[in-house]
Amino acid sequence: MKYTIPCLFGLEALVADELRRLDLKNVRAENGRVHCDGGPADIPRLNINLRCGARVLVELASFPAPDFEALFQGVAAIPWEDCIPRDGEFPVKGYSISSQLHSVPACQAIVKKAAAKRLGQAYGCETLPETGDRYQIQFALIKDTAAVYLDTSGDGLYKRGYRAHNNGAPLRETLAAALVLLSRYRGRDPFCDPFCGSGTICIEAALIALNRAPGLDRSFDAQRWGFVPSGDWLTAAGEAMDKEFHGRYDIWGGDVDPRAVAIARDNARKAGVEDVVRFEVADMRNFRRDDTYGQLVTNPPYGERLLERQEAEALYRDFGKMWERLPDTWRTLVLSSHTEFERTFGHQAKKKRKLYNGMIKCDLFMYGNV
The missing domain is CATH 3.40.50.150 (Vaccinia Virus protein VP39)
Structure with a gap:
């Protein structure tokens, strides 16, 4: 699996060091994000242990998207049914930088439509209920290339769970x-x-x-996903506590x-x-x-x-x-x-x-x- 860890600008080297200490492979940093390779069990390990990363994204696909048709077909080709169940909620958000498809709301609508079409065909229904657990889809359009992700974290990793209040000008x-x-x-x-x-x-x-x-005292969206075994979360938490x-x-x-x-x-x-x-x-x-x-x-x-x-x-x-x-x-x-x-x-x-x-x-x- 390929992971992308977004981060505040200037923190890329620190996040890369964290990934290497967690034994993730092929770590490579770009402006505002760090990539690495790992297995499904690394989803809990990353979410629980990262101090400086913003969230943990699973990269599902990357493809040229110079126009809406290419974006639609690229998203529709992703086997969404392998990760999103019939009742799964799948909101979409993303951004576009230096791309011909510069309207983010229009791109969100296309990504949503393509994912819904694929899931509808897989589950044999015209309308998907979206009453179940959340599977947040993210996309990044950079120089006419689209990358599509699932956000495993839910709330940003800066939300440790201990700060209910702040004093006016919070530092993340x-x-x-x-x-x-x-x-x-x-x-x-x-x-x-x-x-x-x-x-x-x-x-x-x-x-x-x-x-x-x-991340020991908070929850993550991927804890409720069927393709991430609950035992992996218990193992990652136990390993983290053993290192205190x-x-x-x-x-x-x-x-x-x-x-x-x-x-x-x-x-x-x-x-x-x-x-x-x-x-x-x-x-x-x-x-x-x-x-x-x-x-x-x-x-x-x-x-x-x-x-x-x-x-x-x-x-x-x-x-x-x-x-x-x-x-x-x-x-x-x-x-x-x-x-x-x-x-x-x-x-x-x-x-x-x-x-x-x-x-x-x-x-x-x-x-x-x-």
Whole structure:
């Protein structure tokens, strides 16, 4: 089977590394997605274990689609009856880039019609009930070539299940996990976020320190599919739990907003890491640590959604003064979309990496021992 893992732009290398660690074959990265080969048992393994991927798609076909007829025939040739039962619900979504078929709603209608025709012929009915489990069809039209997938995940993999609420400007869990991985945190040193908000970065750091698979506490669409044995899900979950670590960790998050800290603590409890991470009401300006080594990873307000630009710049100046008190052996990663972050922070980053927080183009500014 061929799998495609979409991801936020800038995270392709991290997702590729995750796939290799899971022993997937023929791993290859493109802009915004990573491909690999595997077997049916890898559907549970991928969904349960991936930290940075957006979802797990099974590629069913790829073919030239310069016009609607080619798209229809290509989709109709897929043996949908092998995976979608008679009562299966099969919604369609997708996108088109640099293709003659640029109308996404029109392409959705064609894909739906072609799949319905094939299934109707296979099951001997003119109208399909679509009252059963969901089999989400996705398509990608890129330079007049169509790729057609089944989405095994359902809700995006960033929905770990622990964050019922956020504090206004959420950072996706997949991006938070990526920041932790890029900091090279593995649980040994102190880990701090002085702008913790709803606690996502610290909670993902706790999951990484514990080596706890992020998908253990949620469900996936493919769990209800007949061609993915339920035993494979139990096996994948058991293997993931067997790999967990147990120890004492120094993971701290602070925020000036008591409501944000309360939400962060509640999210940590839902994630099962309330005994691993500490959240406190604290002003970043008073932050001090004397530990020889550590990681400070944070996503301060950008001045676009939570604070006005001038307020953000004042905050960055104070942040820069606080950062000067840290030992220079600390590794510091700051995600910001502010184009003048380095100037207002007062320090040139050793490295920068372009990332996207949703649709917001950001830079990851990396300081210290990077």
